[in-house]
């Protein structure tokens with residue numbers, strides 16, 4: 001590995017969502033899916049960053065479900081960052097306050113509107129790392145994953161989990177679309193790629209290729 005990308009996670013909010021902080025030796029960091037909701041969760045993120053002397057340079061959502069965006073406003077305001085999402089996630093982001101009401105989640109900060117959009121094939125540079133944007137819809141209408149090939153790291157959002165896949169029953173979700181995203185964008189990656197999902201433990205592409213029951217069933221068709 002010629003470059004070094006560090007992946008740290010903070011598990012947040014009642015949905016136990018993984019917020020990821022990606023950073024390199026130059027201490028620039030990207031905050032992906034800040035789910036921090038309570039004051040304590042926001043302080044935990046802020047302390048993590050300040051204790052390591054990190055400099056947040058980008059704020060990205062893999063997709064805009066409520067559990068992944070609760071800290072958007074806090075991160076945008078605290079670090080003077082503008083939000084980056086895939087354009088196809090705008091309707092999901094726009095539904096935030098309504099969804100919060102449905103789930104009975106109070107004290108929700110309305111997310112800032114996106115300042116720019118990311119799309120398939122974009123390359124996001126961080127120090128000497130290059131994160132490629134993979135378009136992986138199906139769990140939500142325009143989910144993306146971030147892939148760093150040299151480090152062998154995939155930030156997977158809610159597309160692929162250890163032993164499972166993202167749910168497809170929410171607005172804009174579609175099972176066939178999700179499985180095609182997994183097959184065409186993720187299963188083409190090397191077995192040793194570390195997968196960091198939006199919920200639960202990290203896994204690898206190889207482990208999921210071998211034993212994920214949803215993938216096995218899909219590929220057996």
Ligand SMILES: [Zn+2]
Nearest residue numbers: 063065139158
């Ligand atoms: Zn989700």
